[in-house]
Amino acid sequence: MSFPSRDPMPRKPATEPKRSRPARVADQIKDWVVAQRLKKGDRLPGEAEMIDRFGMAKGTIREAMRLLEAQGLVTTRTGPGGGSFVGEVSEERARALLGNYFYFKDLTVADIYQIRRALEPEVAASLAGKLSEADLAELEALVSQYAAPAATAEEEREQHVDSLKFHAVLARHSDNALLAFLIRFMAQILSDLTVYRKLYAPHNHELWESGRNHQIALIAALREGRAENARTIMADHMATAQRFMEAQEAEVMKRFIAE
Amino acid sequence: MSFPSRDPMPRKPATEPKRSRPARVADQIKDWVVAQRLKKGDRLPGEAEMIDRFGMAKGTIREAMRLLEAQGLVTTRTGPGGGSFVGEVSEERARALLGNYFYFKDLTVADIYQIRRALEPEVAASLAGKLSEADLAELEALVSQYAAPAATAEEEREQHVDSLKFHAVLARHSDNALLAFLIRFMAQILSDLTVYRKLYAPHNHELWESGRNHQIALIAALREGRAENARTIMADHMATAQRFMEAQEAEVMKRFIAE
């Protein structure tokens, strides 16, 4: 292990945007991890060694580690054999971090559905004929959870969240990591949003039922490998879902996503 | 300002996954910021006050602030009137943070284009007739930068990056913040990837020229407000670009994105 050597701080040209020492230390560690091609569980040098190598105080090093920890890049354990380890960024954390960005952005339901309408059919098509019977059964079980019409507003909300789970589960099987992430990110936003039902807009049962039937038809198409059919069913489903959502007043992203 | 009051740490049930003190402090501050509906530039209590309120040492508080800083949620300044401030997460940081997640995920060019093919036409259609003549001129200026065929591999790479900039600029005008972010995120990934030209695959001039003509035609369609026309042109353009990229061997996301 050859860390960037002693006194690794280049005497900064005063022109540069001055960054704090912890930030620079974090950058160097990051670069070092990449250069060393360290993998998921690999151990980083301990505090003591870092203090030596960087010639800085414990507190500074610790702040640097917290910077990396917040990004999900390292995890830390105490005790013998403990220390800091390279940690793969979890999907949950990635969603939370990205959610923070949109916290300030006032996304609308229409914004999200513009993208869902483009991406969800793509997922459906790419998964046709690729799911095991067990996977399909899992989807069917989910759909059956909201077979009965919702009685209360709270029940309706739960059903909504369940139906979003359908899409999250579907996305999990995609071998396109970016596509899967985006689907699940949007599902989370929609799950989290606070929905205020319009008083004059009672539960639209037909619209809801139509959405549910779409999902059932979709499972059939997936099972039988009809890719283009799955695509159009999903496209219809999204159109329905959007109408359903826009029949309600929703306030989107008015909170930070819990880690 | 009423912070969660003195000794705000609930005596944790030993069952819970023990989080570090800085992490819990960071969570509480985050919750507090949301509860207070603080906005972009608002000032947080100073170190001294936090030390009081939380009853913890300075180092602990500082580590908590670094956790928030890494997420882009606060920035800190020294001096009188200094302190920590609520800071809107920048798009750059959001891209970097999300990029870290995909660092471990081995995205392929095909993965990215599966999504670009779905989203870029959507942007094009939604922008038809909405751009000012100045915006259109900016796009034309970009396209003119790679009018001449590239001589060297390096030149070709620069042209590629420039052509991606075309899409980033386009996305900037979308009023869908999520859509705009995604377009630009993918553009960044593609800009950053290290491209190894296949030795036996010399520059495909026709393919490249075709892509450029698509962009020129697209600008015309945007100017004249032909939304569906813009959509299909962009769809063709993406198909062309994908073929162009796959004619090369590309290693995607093998580094962290610089902050």
Added chain:
DNA sequence: TAAGATTTGTTCGTATGTATC
């Protein structure tokens, strides 16, 4: 320009907590 005030930044020494053997 200079001095003083305010607030974060950094260091060091010490003590405590925690997991492994």
Added chain:
DNA sequence: GGATACATACGAACAAATCTT
């Protein structure tokens, strides 16, 4: 239980940045 090897936390002092006068 005890010894060991680590991170975690505290507190006091001093350094640096930046605003005001």
